[in-house]
Amino acid sequence: MTTAAIIGGGVIGGGWAARFLLNGWDVRVFDPDPHAQRKISEVLANARLALPQLYDVAMPEEGRLSFHPTIAEAVSGADWIQESVPERLDIKHDTYREILTHAPADALVGSSTSGFKPSQLQQSVEKSGAVMVAHPFNPVYLLPLVELVTTDANSKETVQRAEEILRGIGMAPLHLLNEIDAHIADRFLEAVWREALWLVRDDIATTEEIDDAIRYGFGLRWAQMGLFETYRIAGGEAGMKHFIAQFGPCLHWPWTRLTDVPDLNDELVEKIAAQSDEQSGARSIRELERLRDDNLIGIIRALKDRDSAAGALINEHERQISAPLAAPDSEISAPLRLWEATVLPSWIDYNGHMTEYRYLQVFGDTTDALLCLIGADRDYVKAGHSYYTVESHLMHLDEAKLGERLTTTTQILSSDQKRIHLFHTILCGDRAVATAEQMLLHVNSSEGRACPALPEVSAAIEAIAQEHSTMPRPETAGRHTGQRRFA
């Protein structure tokens, strides 16, 4: 068990707390704000709903969260201390002094600062080798990027340990050796922000039009490749060098007004606030957060399916945190619990209910999870064998509604070398909403004909079937469509 101290709550500190907790760390918080506990609980509630949805393996058991009245108490026993106090150098220096006086000798201190360079943070601090920039992005519990900026005062071992800790909680540390104000990402954000302020001020575009210009165009590109790889593609066969060189002249065109700084006076502030209310005011901040998180989950999961960009990071983290598969006989629960899903907006039909075929989608995903469990996974399929579903009997017992969490149970009714006869149930809480009785046939896919499963797969399913053989048979198994329910 490892311990993090969070000095300064709020959205960023709360996000850090959530990421550590959900990755199994104990978290000790110091924040003098009387609302700190409520604020962190809110961030944590969002994070608990969101982060596990990125993973197909169980995350570690959640750590213990505690609140402390002093920095001295909060940092006691901490391995990592994350500072997210206001952006004033004098406050930060005082905070580090207090931290370093009371923290364990080998504790590391990361600062969430957006703008200060690590050398500024380290000024007039003893043991400054423990202090570095670890700048995250909101929502901290979902976005993997953390800019890790160090100086010569930080030893190689310190940097390496910091990277390991950050990777361990699923983040992607981007280590910068040459410090610069605002690091990297915020310099881009600042450049875009300045330009956006001009466009709004000069009535070229509203806040909503600017957001659309981003999210319907280059925002989609940047979620998966960045700037240079995108341009590399645009350059095509002629190559990156040719492509870059032709940009030279454009740099002198009057395409940005960034040589000036817009005056952010009351009038411009009012204008932006009013346009933003018009654009997004129909939704509360809580609703927007949920929408954002849900979108980010979908995007990252799509990238995960493709083992690309942020999705590849999750796959890598899964390999780190997933316990190696135990021998099947120590794993088998009766019934199996293999799959969870949340009812998404697109699953709802014009009746306002979850569409019929989405139930079969959840059953199909559960079957896929079963096949993975017994070793009939994608590699097995690639090698030429597969199970096909030849028959399904679905019963709809109750309704699932938007946003509800579904879990499934699976009972193996019987199996032999070629067939698996199973019974899935979709549960919403402990309410069964649908069942599926299915027959799967093992096939040689190139020949398209039934054949016995390979021995280790056969053995794995037989072991489960054996374990399930004493379970009572589901009432509706063997039922045909239209059969009287209590015949």
Added chain:
Amino acid sequence: MTTAAIIGGGVIGGGWAARFLLNGWDVRVFDPDPHAQRKISEVLANARLALPQLYDVAMPEEGRLSFHPTIAEAVSGADWIQESVPERLDIKHDTYREILTHAPADALVGSSTSGFKPSQLQQSVEKSGAVMVAHPFNPVYLLPLVELVTTDANSKETVQRAEEILRGIGMAPLHLLNEIDAHIADRFLEAVWREALWLVRDDIATTEEIDDAIRYGFGLRWAQMGLFETYRIAGGEAGMKHFIAQFGPCLHWPWTRLTDVPDLNDELVEKIAAQSDEQSGARSIRELERLRDDNLIGIIRALKDRDSAAGALINEHERQISAPLAAPDSEISAPLRLWEATVLPSWIDYNGHMTEYRYLQVFGDTTDALLCLIGADRDYVKAGHSYYTVESHLMHLDEAKLGERLTTTTQILSSDQKRIHLFHTILCGDRAVATAEQMLLHVNSSEGRACPALPEVSAAIEAIAQEHSTMPRPETAGRHTGQRRFA
């Protein structure tokens, strides 16, 4: 049938050609480049693989593509002419003169220019009211954004017609009334680009580190919300105004070097090219294109499931292009033929087969068509009654493959005032690939309990059941899962 002329091929012109073609337009291309035909074919091949994967309805039948030796011939009969010639004003003016001399009087001309303002394009052009900026984003066949910039020379009707045409091919026209160099999005791209050049030049970060800083952080945010909505969330309950106001001082911090223009000399060009080779050189441009497209499909589909951002645009476009249900045959056929569908790329699983639940989707659509036919349509549902599927028995007899055309047949096995017992078959040609035996229950949806159907609906289903009563009962009706096929 509508016709587009593409003046200037390449990646952008080819992307336009693909978008029009795949949305059912005929496309006539003029490009003096001897490689134009090959280049456009390559873009089109990518687009054919990619764009249909965003849709769950069949796209229109692809239009006809032809190549023409002169602008005069290419624009003949064209409704929309898209100019993507090099960024030189004199070339553009000559091109418009040639286009407007030969095009139909009411044809519209969109320019793909990244930098020129529409007033510049319209200079010294007669009939300049037809010319406007329609600036797309690469890959044009996947990204919906098109900046539509007009001047007072463009009539309201012209702008409206342009917007309709662009929406008709699934794009999101962002109409700007106040022109500005480089429109909106490219001003942001330019700002980030300049900053990125500095960072590489000064060895703060490599091209790969910059790409990671984007795609692991704010790039993920920007794929779904833009700048302002993201900051609105960051501002939290305190409100947008409070949040913006606190940014004032930062604008004067030295966070960007954009007051200077970096000198893009040979040394910097070489450096960027070398870093980019190091980062992405292991993959060919073709491979990178496929990766990008596949990622974009995943991201947009994730947003589509959530009916958000670019995904909401696809849902809206689907509603536009899905054919209204065929008028019900006055004569009852035995069996009924109610539905047709094409196996879409997104319906194919990692086995290379049509995913299980997509069969139930086709059966569900067939059931919906039956319910429309008997008058239990959406209005009936709105008024408080509905049929729910309570039970389905699916049998998979054969496989359906990508692009195959599926038709369904429906036999009513029995019905009474509350229930419909039916048997659907999915056919591929005359080969049955799957069957579904279903039981539907008529309910009062507000009370959530079974009740008799309204008289006209009852009468309609009874009439069909009567007509079908002499049909032989399907062999597998009444079968339970796992029952021996020829018992």
